[in-house]
Amino acid sequence: MITEEKTEDNILLNNETADNELIEIYEGVRLHYFIENRFSTNFISVIWTIPAERESATKVALLAECLKLGKDGDRSTLDKKLSQMYGANLDASILQKGGRQLLALSAECVTDKAAGEKLFKHAAELVKTTINEKICNEALIEAKNRLKTSIEQKRDSTAQTAVERLVDVAFAEDAFSVHCDGYIDDLEGIDLNDINEIFFELKLKAPTDIFISGDIDKNVAIKTAKSFVSRREKISPLPVDEQNITAGCAEKSEKRAIGQSRIAAAYKTSLRPYGKDWCTAMILREILCGSGGSILYNTIRQQEGLCYYIGGKIIRFRMVYIIDAGVGKGSEEHSASLIDESIKSVKINDEQLMKAKKAVLRDEYFTDDRRTGKINRAMNDMLLGITDKASIENDINSVTLSDVQEALSGLIRKGVFILYAEKEED
Numbered sequence: 001m002i003t004e005e006k007t008e009d010n011i012l013l014n015n016e017t018a019d020n021e022l023i024e025i026y027e028g029v030r031l032h033y034f035i036e037n038r039f040s041t042n043f044i045s046v047i048w049t050i051p052a053e054r055e056s057a058t059k060v061a062l063l064a065e066c067l068k069l070g071k072d073g074d075r076s077t078l079d080k081k082l083s084q085m086y087g088a089n090l091d092a093s094i095l096q097k098g099g100r101q102l103l104a105l106s107a108e109c110v111t112d113k114a115a116g117e118k119l120f121k122h123a124a125e126l127v128k129t130t131i132n133e134k135i136c137n138e139a140l141i142e143a144k145n146r147l148k149t150s151i152e153q154k155r156d157s158t159a160q161t162a163v164e165r166l167v168d169v170a171f172a173e174d175a176f177s178v179h180c181d182g183y184i185d186d187l188e189g190i191d192l193n194d195i196n197e198i199f200f201e202l203k204l205k206a207p208t209d210i211f212i213s214g215d216i217d218k219n220v221a222i223k224t225a226k227s228f229v230s231r232r233e234k235i236s237p238l239p240v241d242e243q244n245i246t247a248g249c250a251e252k253s254e255k256r257a258i259g260q261s262r263i264a265a266a267y268k269t270s271l272r273p274y275g276k277d278w279c280t281a282m283i284l285r286e287i288l289c290g291s292g293g294s295i296l297y298n299t300i301r302q303q304e305g306l307c308y309y310i311g312g313k314i315i316r317f318r319m320v321y322i323i324d325a326g327v328g329k330g331s332e333e334h335s336a337s338l339i340d341e342s343i344k345s346v347k348i349n350d351e352q353l354m355k356a357k358k359a360v361l362r363d364e365y366f367t368d369d370r371r372t373g374k375i376n377r378a379m380n381d382m383l384l385g386i387t388d389k390a391s392i393e394n395d396i397n398s399v400t401l402s403d404v405q406e407a408l409s410g411l412i413r414k415g416v417f418i419l420y421a422e423k424e425e426d
Helices: 057-068 075-083 119-132 137-156 158-170 192-205 218-227 275-289 295-303 332-345 350-368 371-384 392-398 401-409
Strands: 012-017 020-026 029-035 041-051 089-097 100-110 208-214 250-256 261-268 307-315 320-327 412-421
Touching (some): 029 218, 041 119, 041 192, 041 371, 057 192, 075 089, 089 371, 100 119, 119 218, 137 192, 158 250, 158 261, 158 320, 158 412, 208 218, 208 371, 275 307, 275 350, 275 392, 275 401, 295 320, 320 332, 332 412, 350 371, 350 401
Parallel strands (some): 029 208, 250 412
Antiparallel strands (some): 012 020, 020 029, 041 208, 089 100, 261 320
C-alpha cells in the first residue's frame, strides 16, 4: 500500500524560485519540478538511493545495464521505438555520492510544442513500463556482458585504476571505497531472481527522487511522478553517511606492463561541503590543480618536467582532494615527494586568488546553465541536507586570501598510490 499520500495543499516543501519546486508526493518520494522553456526537450529522471554496500553494489550496477535494454532486453528494438518518438532517449546510470549508490532511470524527448504531438505522455509511459516490468533473462545475459566489458575498460585506464586503488587503501573501512560500478567476480553468481528481488526492494522502500524538467504543466508533472510509484511500503531511511578515512597516510603500489607510471594522492581538508567553506575548497582546488597555470602544473610539469599530466578534483562527500599525475618511469618517488612539498610550501598571492575565483564562478554559471548540472546540484543539496539557498556568487566573493591559505595549510596527506611502469615509453 502507498503510505501517507500528500494533497496539493501541503506538498510544497521548498519553493526555491518561481520555476523550481521540491514537492513530496509520498513518504520518501520527492518530485523536483523545473519549469524550463529555453530547451527544446523535456526530461524525466527517477533516482533511487541506497547505502553503498559490497554485497549489493554489482546487483544494482547490473540492474542499470538491464534497464538500458528496455523491457524486452533488446536495445535495438528499444532504439527503433525511440526513433519513432523523434529521437527520444532512454538511459540508466549508476552514480556514487560518498557512501551512497544511486540508480537513475532517465528519458528525454522533444517538447510537445516542437513535435506537434503529445510526446511527453509517451516518454512518461515508457519510463513507467520500464519500472513496472520485471527484468527478463535475455536482458540479464546481455547486461552481464556489457557490465563486464565496462569494468574491463576501466581497468585498462591507468588513471582510473590509480585513483580507485588510492580510494581502496585510504578509505578501506569506508563505504566510499565500494565499487558502485560493480565487481567482475560477482557477475557469475547473480541470477535473474537476485536482480528482480533487488529491483522490487528499491521500488518498495528506497528513498526516491523524481526530476521532471521542461515545458510541463505542474499538475501534469505531479500526476506523472505519482504514476511511477505503484506500490510503496515504509521507506528504509538512509543511514548517516559516516566517514572512516585511514589513520596516518596509507601508501601502496603496483606494477603494470605500461610505459608511463601513474601517481594518485589524497589530501583531506577540514572544510565543510557547503556555504563559504565549499567555495573556499573549490577555489583552492583551482589554484592547486585546476587549469594549465595551476601551482602543481607549473612546478611538477613546467619547472621540473617530471610529468606529462597533472590535475585533480575534490570529492565533496568526503572533502578530500585527489591529485592525479602521469609521470615518466624512474621519477615516481621524486614526483610524489615534490607534489607534497609544493602543497606544504606554496604561498598564494592575490592574482592567483582572483583568477581562481573567476574560474570557479564561471564553472558555477555553466553548471546552472545545464539541465544535468541543476539536477546534480539538487541531489547534492538533498543528500548533504543543505536547505539554505544562499548566493554562491556572494560566498565566492567573500573568500579571502587568508581563508584559502589557511585551508591550504590545513591539508593532510592521507594516501598515496603509485602504479609503476614496467616497460620503457615508446
